[in-house]
Amino acid sequence: MKIKLKPITVSEIFSGYKDNAEEGVVGYGGKLNIRPAYQREYVYKEEQRNEVIRTVMRGFPNTEFPLNVMYWAKTDEDHFELIDGQQRTISLCRYVNSEFSILIDGMPQNFDNLSPEEKAHILNYKLQVYVCTGSADERLEWFSIINLAGEPLTSQELLNANFTGPWLSSAKLYFMKSNSAAYGLANKYIDIEANQSRGKGLETAIKWVSKDNIKQYMADHQNNENADALWLHFKKVIEWVQNTFKDYYHEMKGLNWGQLYDKYHQQTYDPKKVSLQIQELHGDICVENVKGIFEYVLGGSSDKKLLDVRVFDDTIKRSVYASQTKTAKAKGKSNCPDCAMGHDSNKSKIWDQNEMEADHVSAWSKGGATDAKNCEMLCIRHNRAKGNR
Ligand SMILES: [Zn+2]
Incomplete structure (x- = not known):
């Protein structure tokens, strides 16, 4: 240069x-x-x-x-x-x-x-x-x-400046004019400006079809007659989302639907079942990352990390510890319910709170809530023995 x-x-x-x-x-x-x-x-x-x-x-x-x-x-x-x-x-x-x-x-x-x-x-x-x-x-x-x-x-405006041609003109009609088709179809699902002028919608569409190789895709297609292929892929992704998730939640906006489509569109889902699962997770106060529930369900509810499930907070732990300990002392038993049922010297041991951990009485993954009623304090050994629930 x-x-x-x-x-x-x-x-x-x-x-x-x-x-x-x-x-x-x-x-x-x-x-x-x-x-x-x-x-x-x-x-x-x-x-x-x-x-x-x-x-x-x-x-x-x-x-x-x-x-x-x-x-x-x-x-x-x-x-x-x-x-x-x-x-x-x-x-x-x-x-x-x-x-x-x-x-x-x-x-x-x-x-x-x-x-x-x-x-x-x-x-x-x-x-x-x-x-x-x-x-x-x-x-x-x-x-x-x-x-x-x-x-x-914006990065998309910069790219547009360098890849002008019939393909870009067509792409702009789909994604960057006010009242564009993309806005009408997908503004609930993607980040796109109200006047569509700065290329966010276009960027998303190219990102999806190119698996994040936006610049390469634009270079490869610069001289194409039109951007119909880009539009069709975008439309296919959004329609897949709409067919898979019957109910709309505002947390769906801005997710990387293109990537989820690539990963999961060949699997079959029962939209009714999915709808119920999402509804339950969406209403669960323990789920901190609501945006993660869609991928969690698509992936067969196995990757709990996506949900960032909340643990018991200190107030709950303190109050459960206090009431468990009071009852245990009155009965002359250990304040760890599992120790209390045993036959060794721990059966009447009163643990300090910092020697205990909070456990879900009914496991979160089976629907147990993260509130005081479902909280039980166990000694560290017994809690770890139960595994990570
Ligand atoms: Zn114990």
């Missing part, structure tokens, strides 16, 4: 300046795309816009106060895209086009009102433009280094 400093005058940029609203903005003799599709809309506030002009005028007629540098990308032998500096560039072009006036010495003046010297000063003002030439990959890296307009592009 090469980056080369190329001072360019306002007059050069303004030549051929055309603002075709939706169709885009061009300048520099028609060779500079000032507002490429992925760029933000012109959102300068009046005050910032005026400040750009004042900065250029400030040094008049001698020294120049520089605007910050701008970045262009060279897209072919004779064409450029403006990567950073869009708002400053448009402000200058609009001023030279006499589209607004600013206060100079207390008088509102548009470009036409200026003296010939002042006009020349603006037109000959040299913008410090860095022109970048390189492969799509190199440009991508370079884009990520420059944070545009204070708000960095």
Whole structure:
């Protein structure tokens, strides 16, 4: 990749300046795309816009106060895209086009009102433009280094900038236009912006179909006629989710459904059974990670780690210990129920609380709750003997 400093005058940029609203903005003799599709809309506030002009005028007629540098990308032998500096560039072009006036010495003046010297000063003002030439990959890296307009592009926006073509246009229709098909189908299941503009939905879909190789997938499909295949896979995943889980829970939003689909879609599930299991787990206060219950059920309810099941808290343990110990002392028996039933010297031993552990009377995995009624304190040896329940 090469980056080369190329001072360019306002007059050069303004030549051929055309603002075709939706169709885009061009300048520099028609060779500079000032507002490429992925760029933000012109959102300068009046005050910032005026400040750009004042900065250029400030040094008049001698020294120049520089605007910050701008970045262009060279897209072919004779064409450029403006990567950073869009708002400053448009402000200058609009001023030279006499589209607004600013206060100079207390008088509102548009470009036409200026003296010939002042006009020349603006037109000959040299913008410090860095022109970048390189492969799509190199440009991508370079884009990520420059944070545009204070708000960095999302990773998907950066990728979109580098893989334009018919496939991307089609993908944007499915996933990035307001009221997109993706939003209508899946906004309950995936993270997607209300206006779908920054590519979250598209990112999710490509992530799913490519098994997390988003960039490679976009490179491979850049020149495809359309993104129908991407859309169909996305749709298949969401429909599988809807068919497998009959009830909707808000915790379903944002899960990696593409990965779960890959792992489990070939298995058959009884939606009624699944529905009951989910309902039970969802209502279980011991399940700390509610988002994990869907994969837990898909995997045959074997991986308890997914649920992050809550253990008895200290208040419960203290109160159960106290009442067990009181009863045990009255009977002259051990406060560990299992020791009390034995025949060795421990049968009347009163353990300290720190020598005991809490156990579920009825195991959590068989429906036992994690409340005081289901809590029993056992000596460490007896609790461990029962295994991890
Ligand atoms: Zn014991």
